[in-house]
Amino acid sequence: MTDRLREICASLPACGTFADVGCDHGYCAEYMLKSGRCARAYLTDISRESLKKAEKLLADYIARGQCVPVCCDGLQGVPERCDCVLIAGMGGEEILHVLGERELPDFFALQPMKNADKVRRYLISRGAKILRDYTFRAEGKYYDYIVGRGSGGDEYADYEFYFGRDNLKGPSAEFYEKLKEEQGKLKSYACARVSEENRAELRERLLLLEEVIDAIENDL
Numbered sequence: 001m002t003d004r005l006r007e008i009c010a011s012l013p014a015c016g017t018f019a020d021v022g023c024d025h026g027y028c029a030e031y032m033l034k035s036g037r038c039a040r041a042y043l044t045d046i047s048r049e050s051l052k053k054a055e056k057l058l059a060d061y062i063a064r065g066q067c068v069p070v071c072c073d074g075l076q077g078v079p080e081r082c083d084c085v086l087i088a089g090m091g092g093e094e095i096l097h098v099l100g101e102r103e104l105p106d107f108f109a110l111q112p113m114k115n116a117d118k119v120r121r122y123l124i125s126r127g128a129k130i131l132r133d134y135t136f137r138a139e140g141k142y143y144d145y146i147v148g149r150g151s152g153g154d155e156y157a158d159y160e161f162y163f164g165r166d167n168l169k170g171p172s173a174e175f176y177e178k179l180k181e182e183q184g185k186l187k188s189y190a191c192a193r194v195s196e197e198n199r200a201e202l203r204e205r206l207l208l209l210e211e212v213i214d215a216i217e218n219d220l
């Protein structure tokens, strides 16, 4: 298991039914089943080839009926409401597509590869309670991770939607490094040949980013 998956699994609670959406290799479901943290796990993947990897890894659990593989889009082929839903390694837009308008699960763990701000906005608009929302570094890359409950309600300020609430509470060295890396990228994109509209968007994002970087540096 990679460090990224280890970090993700560490926040998954004990539950009755667990769904690993876009499971691919199936390592997270394996962790949940092996550690006894869930009674039953659904493995879903839209790709039959990807799902086959998880089916191979979890063949014994599948044979015992403790694990159910489903080749489907998101949760569409899962016949029951799962207590805990993990969606990791997909784009934010894809995560929103999977969650859609259905009732949110009791517990969710989401690791969007991009557009984390859209995921936060969606969750808040749907009445979710965010328990953890932070950036971590693993295998040399930065990842956003958002964990929470499907109900309870919450409020976010504009900066928190962009940067993740816990990152702003007590900025970690990892988060600061991520901002600096993003600052460098945005500066080079803004100098590249992009449309005026995209350049304006990049500048706006850069401005916000630099405000947060300044605030962190002033606190150092």
Ligand SMILES: C[S@@+](CC[C@H](N)C(=O)[O-])C[C@H]1O[C@@H](n2cnc3c(N)ncnc32)[C@H](O)[C@@H]1O
Pocket: 021, 022, 023, 024, 025, 044, 045, 046, 047, 050, 072, 073, 074, 075, 087, 088, 089, 090, 094, 098
């Ligand atoms: C990059 S892999 C991530 C695998 C694993 N969750 C992880 O974090 O390491 C993304 C997986 O999601 C699957 N996937 C993409 N869109 C999906 C959807 N709408 N429903 C189910 N699976 C999807 C892909 O086929 C692929 O296996």
